[in-house]
Amino acid sequence: MQDRVTQRFQIGLMGAVLAALPIELAVSGAILLAFVFVDYLFDPKRMLRDPAADCRPAGE
Secondary structure, eight states: OHHHHHHHHHHHHHHHHHHHHHHHHHHHHHHHHHHHHHHHHTOHHHHTSOHHHHTSOTTO
């Protein structure tokens, strides 16, 4: 009888973990996006680029 209760508990626990997996993946993805965004904001090549160089006419 105890084995049956343990087995049901394990199945319920696994079901709860699998049900929460998409939420965990979404949170992990949001954290990863935040890191990528901060990395983009503080990119030295982008920050030190001369904006006047981008505004020159194409013929020059």
